[in-house]
Amino acid sequence: MNQISPLAFVHPEAKLGDNNIIGPFCYIDRNTVLGDNNVLQNNVTINYGARIGSGNEIFPGASISTKPQDLKFKGEDTICEVGNNNSIRENVTISRGTASRGTTKVGDNNLLMENMHVAHDCILGSRLIIGNSTKFAGEVTVDDNAIISAVVLCHQFCHIGGYVMIQGGCRFSQDIPPYIIAGKEPTRYAGINLVGLRRHGFSNDLIDLIHNAYRMLYSEGILAEGIKKIKSELQITPEIQYIIDFVSSSKRGIIR
Structure with a gap:
């Protein structure tokens, strides 16, 4: 049985699994799917097109499947997929896709820290740690097991390899290959991610x-x-x- 606060709004067409906790002032739109055992703390917004798995915890102020911040978006029917066992912290925003790819995807077992943004059509892998206020522009791909520190700015279409460590405050417009540390100013190769x-x-x-x-x-x-x-x-x-x-x-x- 789901526990839904009387102060939350869940659209009659939304599809919810079992054992979800929906806190006060949450908003769940139509054309959304929520699996089992999710916890939505207060003031979480699940927008049109969201497809959310099971075992996720979503913190206050987060907004999932938001309308893309892309002037080319003309209201096409797109989605945002979020996997299982993710921790999505306060004020995280994840846009849904555009006609380019149709889907924004977030994998499993990720920690998305406070105030970070995942733009339209991004593809995020699993077991990622992404720091506070990091911003991914549209169609960025991040492979599994990457650690991306706080306040990182990533240009659209970039590809970030697996097992990388990206230093806080970096900004870059080129791909970051796997297994390395990226840092300094301008962002460049800084050795192998030995500890990771x-x-x-x-x-x-x-x-x-x-x-x-x-x-x-x-x-x-x-x-x-x-x-x-x-x-x-x-x-x-x-x-x-x-x-x-x-x-x-x-x-x-x-x-x-």
């Missing part, structure tokens, strides 16, 4: 291999030459292939 990789169980040999891959990549003036050197001199594990594929497919170029 060890915490995720990467062996010393694998960490050394990743470090050598980036040494080769950044020692060459042309990235294609660095990739060629990696392929010819290093063991191609799944992690090294991930780096190769990420850099090779980058449309905005990677930070240097």
Whole structure:
């Protein structure tokens, strides 16, 4: 049975699972789906097009599936998908998609800290930690296990690799490849995310291999030459292939 405050509004067409707690002054619009065991604290807004999984906790002032802040948006029928077991803190805003992709997606087991923004058509993976007041512009992709510190500004269409650590206050308009620390001003490569990789169980040999891959990549003036050197001199594990594929497919170029 759901516990819905008499001071909350739930549209008759909204679809709710079981054992949800809906606090006072929450607003749940039509064309929304909420799974099981979610906690919506007071003053949470679930807008048209939201598809929310189970086990999430959403804090006061958060607004999910908001209308995109994009002048090209003409009211097309789009959605915002949020997975399971996320902690979405105070005043977080997540826009729904536009005609470009149709969907904004947030995975599972993420911590989205206070006042951060996820714009239209972003794709966020799982097990992310995203700091206070960080802002993602439209169509940003973030792979699993990234840690993004507070007050980070990310340009539209950027791709952030998995297992990265991004220093607080960074602003960037190029892709950030996996397994690294990005920081300083302007934002650039600052070494391997050694502590993060060890915490995720990467062996010393694998960490050394990743470090050598980036040494080769950044020692060459042309990235294609660095990739060629990696392929010819290093063991191609799944992690090294991930780096190769990420850099090779980058449309905005990677930070240097």
